[in-house]
Structures are given as C-alpha cells and as structure tokens.
Amino acid sequence: RYPFESRMVRYCFAVAFLALGAGGLFGVIQALHRTGIYRGFIANQDYYTILTGHGVLLVLVFTTFFIAGLFLWAVTDSLDTPVASEWTTKLWFRLMLLGTLLAGTAILGGLTDLVPVSADVLFTFYAPLAAHPIFYIGAALIIVGSWVAGINYFRTFFSWRQDNADARIPLRTFMVLVTMLMWFIATMGVAVEVVFFLIPWSLGLISQVDPLLTRTLFWFFGHPVVYFWLMPAYLVWYTILPKLAGGRLFSDGLARIVFVLFLLLSTPVGFHHQYVDPGIPEGFKFVAMTNTMFLLLPSLLTAFTVVASIEHGARQRGGTGLLGWLKALPWDNPAFSASALAGLMFAAGGFSGMINAGMNINYLVHNTLWVPGHFHLTVGTAAALTFMGISYWLVPQVTGRPLGLRSWASAQPFVWFIGMVLMSNAMHRAGLAGVPRRTAVPQYEGFEYVSAYGSYAEMRIQIALGGVLLFVSLLMFLAVMWDTYMNPKGGRLTVNSELPAALSGPEASPKVLDNLWLWAGIAVLLVVLAYGLPLASLVGDGLFDPGSAPVPAWLAGLLG
Template sequence: MTTATVTKEIKNKNSSKENTTTKEFTKVDRRDAKLALAHIYVAFIALLLGGLAGLLQVFVRSGQFTLPAGINYYQILTVHGVLLGLILTTYFILGFQTAAISRTSGPLSNKQRTIGWVGFWIMTIGTAAAAIMVLLNEASVLYTFYAPLQAHWIYYLGLALVVVGSWTVSLSQGLRYIQWRKENKGKTSPLLSFMVVVNNLMWFVCTLGVAAEVLFQLLPWSLGLVERVDVLLSRTLFWYFGHALVYFWLLPAYMIWYTVLPKIIGAKIFSDSLARLAFMLFLLFSIPVGVHHQLTEPGIDGFWKFLQVVLTFFVVVPSLLTAFSMFATFEMRGRELGGKGLFGWFKKLPWKDSRFLLPFIGMVAFIPGGAGGIVNASYQMNELIHNTIWVTGHFHLTVATTVVLTYFGAAFWLIPHLTGRVLTKKMNDLAVTSGIMWTVGMFIMSSAMHIAGLLGAPRRSEYSTYGGSEQAAEWIPYQIAQAVGGTILFITILLIIGIVINLIWFAPKGEEEFPLAELAHGAEKTPAILENFKLWGVILVALILIAYTFPIFDIINNSPLGSTGYKFW
C-alpha cells in the first residue's frame, strides 16, 4: 500500500472478498495526482501569460502607454480573454475535479486514467495551435470570436480541440462515478463526486452550442467553403454556451464552499440534500438563458428575450440556498467556539488561514457581482451599460474575484497534497498577503471599470480610438485607476506563482490533507430523486427546447443569406 493510496477498509468477517461499499478514500491516488497536476501546471502558466496581457491592456487604455511595434491591442485583448477566461479556468477545473473524483470515489482505473491523459493532450495541442495563431496576429477576435471578425481556421480548430479534449477528461471522471454507483447500489454517492458529474453534464450540454458554431459556421467560413455566415445565429449559438460557461467556472467554487470550507473551520456539511438540490437547479437554469446577453440585438422576438430573462432570474434560488447554507455553517461553528452576541461568531473564524480567507473573500465579492448581474440581465438597465466597460468590471468581480480567489485558496492545499509536500506557515502567510493584495487591486480596478462604464466608456476599444473625444476626458482618471489596480494584480500574480512553485518543488515533504467535511449528525437522508439524472436531464432538454427552438427557427427562416451556402453544395 503506497502513501498516496491509503484507505480505511472495513471487511465483512463472513467473506474473504473486499467489501467495496465500505471503503473510504482519504487521499488522491498518486497516478491520478500526476494527471491533476498536469492540468494545474497549464492553468498557472496561463495565469502568468494572461495576467501580463491584462497589465499591458490597462496601460494602453490609460493613454499613458503605447504598445511596441508589431503588437496589436486586440491581440493582447484576445490573449488575456482566452488564457484567463477559457484556458486557466478549464484546466484548473478539470485538474481539481480529477483529484476530487479520486479522493471521494476512489482511484481511476487504468483505462479511465488513459482517457483522461488523452483528453489532456488533445486540449493542450488545441491550446498551442490557437495560441500560435493569436501570436501571429491571425486571430485577434477576442475570446467571444464574434463574426464578422474572422480568425485563421487553425485558431477555430484549436479551440474545438480544447472543447473535445475537455469532454474526454470529463468522460474519465464520469466513468469512475458510474463505477462507484455500480459498486455501491442503493447508496448515496459521495457529494463531491456528484457535484463533479453535474458540472460536467452542464459543460457538455452547453458546449454543444459553441461546437456547432465552430464546426458548421466559423471553420467552413474561414476555410473558404462558404462565403458568409449568419452573424445572429453564430452569436446565439455562442451565448447558448457563453452564459453556462460562467456557471462552469462557478460550480467548482461552490464545490469547495460546500464540502471543503466546513472541514477547514472544523464544522460539518449543513445539508447534503440542499447542496445537491442547488446544483441540480444550476444545471436547469444555467443553459436556457443565453439570449439575455443579446437584449439589444434585433432578429430575436421580444417574447423569447423576456422568457430567458425570467429563467435567468430563477438562478437566484440556488445562489440564495448556497448563501444560507454557508453562512449558517459559519455562524454555528463560530458559536461553538464561543462567539457571543449578534456577530461574535464572525470573529471566531480562521482569518489567518489562507485556505479559508481567500474563498471567503470570493463569497463576499459575489454579492456586488450578483447585483451587477441583475443589471446586466434587465431590459432597461442593460440599455445603459451594454458593451461598456461596466460589463468587464462585472466579470472581474464574479470570475476574477469570486471564482479565481476560491481556486487560489484551494490550490494552496491541493498542490501540496498532490506533490507530497506541506503548506508551511511562511507560505500560508504569503498566501494570505496575496489574497489581501488581490482584493485591493481588484477593488480599485473593478470599481473604476463600473464607474467609467456608467459614464459610457466602451468595453473593448483601445485609447487611440476615443482618446481625442471630449467625453473621454471624463474617463481618463478611471482608466488610470484601472492601470493602478491592474499593476497591483500583476504583482500579486507573481507572488502567487512564487508560492505555487514553492509548493510544487521546494516545500518540505510531508502529508497535506485534502480537507473534506462530513455530513452533520441528524441531517435528513438525501432523497434518491436528487440523483435521478434521467429525470433532471429530461427537464433540462425540455427547458432548452422551449427557450431556443423558436428563436433559432426564426433566425434561420429569416436569414439574409438566401441561397448562399457551401461552395461544394
């Protein structure tokens, strides 16, 4: 028995066979750890390069800096969006989820592990191909890659490979979950494994939209097989994927909040049923809502926009369930530790523990981030801020603060767990410092973005396109503030990369816990219906068909392309 596969086993005295239904896994298998680490390595490389591109971006927007000859502003904008919005998040999520499955459902089989490695290399080849095209300035189309901006076909193929590779890695995780269910018939599956499967299912369903856009529109168009594409259809297919992408980023943070943070503070999971219900509701309401990103676009009937706005606001239900569950857990634990009065429990939380502090800051940031989301999804208020830098500020609150800070907090215990090292007090103190610095930098930058957006500052344009206008004079102080905040953030990125390097290669060898909380005593038994994926899948498909069938039919039926199509047709 290796140190990476320590298990507690209760054996049936009347049988010589291993009773797999009572096996508890306490560590990530060493072979699975290598697969998880490979993903995490790529994620942090993307953080460094994408962060540098972001720093250059805010400098240019401030009007105080000009890019060297040969570098295009929209080139670095694409690098920043793709590396941080797509590559950092996807790789970290899949690495974390591989570790989570191995920790809770048991080591992957050799076949499952091979599938995971195949997916990793497909993703990495696609990432390299897309990156080369961006560096050659052949794909400066932002991470949304809106037509009629056209990239080199290799860029589109590269991103398609990233998606296909992610499906393959997700398949390896799903197969291990299915194996656990077969080995443990009638038992409730491990909560963290269940959450991983829900997130992967949502990812697969939502990426069908962007896969269809790339394979049937953008790739043939960039190859010259078709002369034109329907821009509205391509944007609709993208946002079918694009909003659920936000929840693909967010749900792993929720996994950490629900299952890891209670253990770190010495508490137990408040309710298994509530957590599973929240995830199922996210699955249902994260996909059929993408049209709320297209409220200002003609060609989609107002009724369908209104319907998807309503469905968008339903997502507040699982968010509030999560907020209630987490803060109830924090309060009960604080009072157990002697907290008195209305907020005395708050002081008892482990504020000097980076594993707790960073995700907690992320939770708090989600409050104004969610409020900004309500603005973005509202008819009248969206008219004011649509395509202004307000939207960018919103993304930096939700993704770059709530999600990324939670990922960082998890990385500081996950990486040493996978490498067989420990998070020392010195590294923990530096991690706490990095969390505070990130919060300060993001507060300055995001606040400036929100204010400048309300004043009409455009979302994607560089300074040279508006710097001479009279209105731009109002924006300049806020653009400079963005550069200040961005500088603090990049310094923080360097600090975080230093911590990660230490945890991978230089920290003392030892055993760092993969913290996983137990269910509270007396909690109600989880209803079997919450694990009935067939039922929830049918409801999900029905919602998607209701929300998208008629809008897409109308778009195709009223397409201005007429008989234009594939040349070989």
C-alpha cells in the same frame, strides 16, 4: 493515495498556472494602456491581440485546465477509487494541451511576422471577426478534451456504482457530474458554431456565414460557461470551506438542490446577451430575462448555506456575538481567506449582474466598461481567487510537498481583494459614465465623460492601480506555487484531507435529487422551449446567407 491521478492533477494545475501568469501579464498591459497611464508596451493596433490573449488564456485555458484537475481530484477522492481509464485521462489532457498550443500560436502570431497566423477575435470569437483556422481547431480541441474528461468522470462513477448500488452519490462527485451534464448541453451550441460554420468559413470552404446565427449559437454556450466556471468554486465553498472554517456544511440537501437548479436554468438564458440584437423575438428575450432572474435563487441559497456553515465553524472555534464570530475565522489560512473573500466579491458581482440581466436597464451599461467590471468579480474573482486559494490546500496534497513562502501566501488573497475593489468598482462607475469596453484609446477629442461623482481621470487611476495590484498578487501566488512544486522535501507530507459530513447529511435529502437523467431530461426540454423556435427561424431564412440561400424544401415546409 492515487499517484497517477495526483500526477495528472499536478499537470493540469501547472498548465492552468502558466496560462494565469501570461493572461495576467496581458491584463496589466491592457489596464495601463487603455487608461493612458503607460502606452509603451504595445501599439494601439495590437490591443485586440492582447485582449484576445487575456480572455482566451484566462477564461478558456486557465479555468478549463484547473477545473479538469479539480474534478479529477474530487471524483477519485470522494469515491475513493482510481480513475476508470488512465489512457483516457492522458488523452483528454493531451487534446486540451494541443488545443491550447494551436489557439495560443494563432493569437500570439498576431504580434509577430514570424508565423503567418493571427486570431484577433476576442474570447467570444463569433463572426464576423475571423481568425486563422488553427485558432478554431484549437478551441474545438479544448472543448472535445473537456468532453472526454467528463465521460471519464462518469465512467469512474459507474464502476463505483457497481459495488455501491444503494449508496447516495457522494456530494463532490454529484457536483462534478451535474456540472458536466450542464457542460455537455451548453457546449453543443459552440461545437455546432465552430465545426459547421467557423472552421469551414476560415478554410474558405464556404464563402460566408450568418452572423446572427453564429452569435446565437455562441451565446447558447456563452452564458452557461459562466456556471462552468462558478460551479467548481461552489464545490469548494460547499465541501471544503466549512472544514477550513472549523465546522461542517449546513445542509447536504440544499447543496444538491442548488446544483440541480443550475443544471436546469443555466442554458435557457443566452438571449440576455443579445438584448440589442435585431432578429431575436422580444418575447424570447423576455423569457431569457425571467430565467436569468430565477438563477438568483441558487445563488441566494448558497449565500445562506455557506455563510451558515462558516458561522457554525467560527462558533466551534469559540466565536461569539452577532458578528463577533467573524473574528474567530482562520483569516491567516490563505485557502480559507481567498475562498471567503472570493465569495464576498461574488455577492457584489451578483448585484451588478442583476443590472446586466434587466432587459431595459441593460441598455445603459451594454458594451461599456461596466461589463468587464462585473465579470472580474464573478469569473475573475469568485472563480479565479477561489481556485488560487484552494491550490494552497490542494497542491501540497497532490505534490506531497509543504506549502512554500507561507507569509506571501497569507497576504496574497488580501492584495487581490484590494486590487479588485479598486479596478472593478472604477470599471463599474466608468461604465455608467458611458466609457466603452474593448477600446485601446477610449478618449475622444472634445468629449468629456460625465460622472455622478468623482471624475474620469480619478477612475482611470483606480483602474490602473487596481490592475497593478492584481498583477502583483498574481506574481505572489505563482511564486508560492513555484516554491511548493520545486520544494526538494517532496513526497513526505501527509495532509488531513478528510472532509466532515454535513450537519444535515445525505440521508435527510430527497433521493430524487440523485436522479441525474431526470434532471438532464428536464434541462434539455427547457432548452428546446427557449431556443427551438428562434433557432428554427434563423435556420429557416438560410443557413449561411440569410435571405438568399434557401433551406431544403422539406425544412422550409416544416417551418412554414
């Protein structure tokens, strides 16, 4: 219906898939290298370069481009209106692409002497690790591009609002706008870190930065970014998955409440990444832990609502029995199976996340392989597998071409699932045995990792085998996408993309939920309460050099 928007969604997805392919290749190289199964691809000292490429390409580039395209589709399709400004749409796409090229050049420069740049700073890129300025400028452009995209979604909504003054915000648009409000708040931390500290530092304009302050600004953003990856997956689970299952969403109101809770609770939790950092008061770490545990609430509400909706679909298709209805689900439809398996893995990721979040038990797993074991279930599967799966449904719509290599597509989510069960489970266990993350060679002479059951050798094989299966699954996905994009029978497909209304529709959900400014205001207030005092004290002891560079007298007076 909207050719310009469809084209931009296609472009966004194409960049996302390229990043996914390259990032996945780095992933399997790491998995083989650090397990010692095959170390011939890279030298040990290049491990950080590959690891940085893996993290940045997957969690910054793949996710941001995919989400930008998905949201563009969700807003224009659910409001049934073209995007507010085509010019602005091209602008944000180009900004993000330029940012990706700059950051990518900086990272890959570390592998060759052809260009005098490098960025072995990992996807968390806080000081004291330092990158070439073009890496930070690239990262900043990706974020600025995402802001412009967000503003354009809002403008599209406002122009729709003029003709629909009393209507409820359609659910998909509501989800996009709430996610973007969360994103605007969360990215403030990293924007300040990059623009005021890391770029001037890497350019040599300032001689040093305060690592604790920049880390704190990073983690201000570093946890909510997780919800920026997950909320689009939730959008798919709430609004498309029930239809694929043959039914309808259980409750529109519950879905809105979940998104509002994410907006409120996502940001005031960042200190849970800094439990072992000195200089952050314990009380504020405790507050962050409590807020983190509250985040379980929207996830549990989702588990209930989405499973109820799928069960409703299965029973519509003739499914019966306490669990027998599971057999009636369309497991051969890859869009369904990928999203459903992703949701299942997310449940496991939620449990290991609770361990990470506990202030005391965190010490057991901190910086061990447990941590990547956890987030390969969340962003690496809940988000990534859902995005791959829903591409099987969306790409035919935005290209007008039927899905290619159907049988490969049907098998792909299961191969991913098996690969991730092996890799992630073994990573969790290795973490409990004390194996560190982010190391090329985690074996030490005369030191044995002791495990409650199984052996370290067996875990290493599982990690490597899982990593290879994941990479095979990724190649299958990319082959399907290539075949679909390139299909000569283009432009003739009509897809039934109509999404049925919820069983308990928007008329039954409280109107106050649509008051976006109210929720945004409360979210900002919670952030001020969680971060205001600790940040003031970090700034108070010197902006760039704690202890010696004094803040202006008026600020020192204010801070006591």
